[in-house]
Amino acid sequence: MNAVLDLRGVSKHFPTHAAVKAVSLSIEKGEFFALLGPSGCGKTTTLRLIAGFEEPTEGEIRLNGANIHHLKPYQRNVSTVFQNYALFPHLTVRQNVEFGLRRRAENHIDKRVREVLELVQLAGKEIRYPSEISGGERQRVALARSLVLAPDILLLDEPLSALDPNLRKQVRAELKELQRRVGITFLFVTHDQEEALSMADRLGVMSAGELQQVGTPEEVYLRPKSRFVASFLGAMNWIGDIGVRPEVTRIARERQRQDERSRPATVVRSTFLGNCVHVEANLADGQTVVAEVSRVTEPFAAGDAVWVWWESGDELRFE
């Protein structure tokens, strides 16, 4: 167990509502961890509690074993990359990056700044101001500014949301690579499940202040522990208490199996999505299911009578 961050029963109550409820979480050294959930679920508040901008109402926050929750932000070896980067507009890129080092009056500032700027591929832009560089470059300045301080854990608040959508895939890969190279533990917060699934070593799903499940992407996607996690991480067909994902929901003109894992249905519509086809069908009780089928199969038309079926290993049951 090499936990760099340990949250034990952490709660944060505001006068109007409880934002975080008894969250317990352990993050390993060197992990790329994602905190995932819809807006308002408490993930950003959790981040702020770790950074020190809020004080927990209950619970303990330990960094490398030491209790930090009474420490101010500038006393914690934790650094945050803000959603809109919060670069100091009156300082150049270089001055932004060396800001933390100057406050600590450390040695070899110039050398360290140069190294980190090379690491994020911003060498040559030292004398520019934040207003003179692109959004992607601003993010890299924010990263450099935090990384140069060698924090025990780097917190990222929705790091990709401020970027152009077509940049995001590329930046995802770059962030992953960066983290691998520097070896610092990353904790990032997002509402985008695709981001979380593709980038994280492990992820935690939050809803309404509670941590619903923690696990690897495979674990959380294939073996969700609650209806919420199941629905949030991907599309889901609910047939009574049973959940089946569209990509494993089969559809055929003839009945393919004789047990209850097979239902008659009527096609509502068939939507061509480019890489696959989504067929919506209504079950006898009116419930709509979506089956993802390959392009190759014979197209289904509205009104067709079909059978919807699935394998027992693909079903998810919740109480």
Added chain:
Amino acid sequence: MNRLRAWFLAPSWAVMLALFLAPLAIILAYSFLTRGTYGGISLPWTTESYQRLADPIYLTILWRSFWIAGVSTVFCLMLGFPLALFISRSGKRKDLYLSLVMLPFWTSFLVRTYAWMFLLRDTGLINTLLEKLGLIHGPMPLLYNDGAVILGLVYGYLPFMVLPLYATLERLDRNLLEASADLGARPWATLMHVMVPLCASGIRAGAILVFIPCLGAYLTPDLLGGGKSVMIGNLIQNQFTTARDWPFGSAVSLALMAVVMLLLAALVRRNDEGLL
């Protein structure tokens, strides 16, 4: 974080307490005392000063102050609205025009009041020009009356009406006006039934920013009214200097403050934007 902020607020607290609130508390106390034999204050405590306010002489002054302030405010609204409208439609030159409106205001109130003395007096520019043009045969008494005071006040506070009006007009959704026209309303109807109601908060703000200083005006009625147009401000000044009746002067001051606060309470709504 809180401790630093508390320290930062301390000097302002000290100044406000010592140099603003305490003095007000003192004249509050004085208003309940009696005039000393040689002026100033003395015991006993009494409400006599407040009772004197009901005297017709003073009620006339109060009424005149309200009237002058009211008329000035209305003029400011009528003159300021089209100007604010113009600026809100002037596109790129908005900032230039706004500066042009504000510039005179920041160049010394005293000088601007004096400028009207220069223009309005019997041998001033306006009379001289009119006489030269043969339109009148003797000087018109343009100065030293209520009209001159109103003119001076409108001139002085017009920018205070233009700015809030401009702020609301600028935020006005043009589509609403177009929708009104589309539905068959003529320009005047659109103005009265759509534009003006939507600018209500700006009109309220402008009215407050003009009426209240006008109500408590001192310099303008003093220089442009010449003693013939006594307003509350002149009365107060008089009580503290010539008449040396501090209790009464204090009572009038507090009555004025009370009126101002009542107006603010009545006109300021919670959702109007604050300056602080």
Added chain:
Amino acid sequence: MKRGGVGLSVYALAAFLFLHLPLLILAAFSFNASRFTVWQGFSLRWYAAALQDSQLIDASWNSLIIAAVATVVSTIIGTLCAYGLWKRRAPVLTGSLYLSLVTPEIVTGISLLAFYQWIFRFLRVQLGMHTVILAHISFSIAYVVIVVMARLRTVDAQLEEAALDLGANEWQAFRYVTLPVILPGVIAAALLAFTVSFDDYVITSLVAGVDSETLPMVIYAIARRGVNPVVNAISALIVVGFGGLILISERLRTR
């Protein structure tokens, strides 16, 4: 709505003329060789008279000193106050500041006079430059707070959090991040406080001592006796001076 176009523009022109002509005329006649309202040639005699009048010069110095001291003090106090009020509520203080803005000057003036006279029973002091300066500080603070607060509202609240996150304590976050960013607003506030202080007549006249006559007080005294071209000259100088300061202030405020 386009139909109002030309009419509106003509009206606007008239309105701008209304606002600016009186001052322009005043300034124009400051160059009039004659003291009457009939143009009789260009002359600088009134400027010469103004610049040689010892009473005017002394009063100008007083005004300058008072305005300078009051500006520095009120700007510092007001900036700290605006920062303290930023994101934090202090209803009584905010209420007092608002009140100081809406209270008629005559009331502020006489209340300060009464306050000073009451204090003078315990301290052996008189009305003088110090009483004026204190009064000016008092009424200038609200103006400074408004201007700086407006500037603070445009500052990203997360900048300070970022500074704290990177290791700066609260004071350092203010000094190295927030203050530099709001500095143009602070300077604009200072210029505003200066003009408000320099121009004040009502409050100053009530709390000034015999030897602390200010320029507005002298101008008032002369104007009271009737029109005097020397006042035109001084006015022109003031208008140009203030106008320049305010233009700079506006530039800084919106930078």
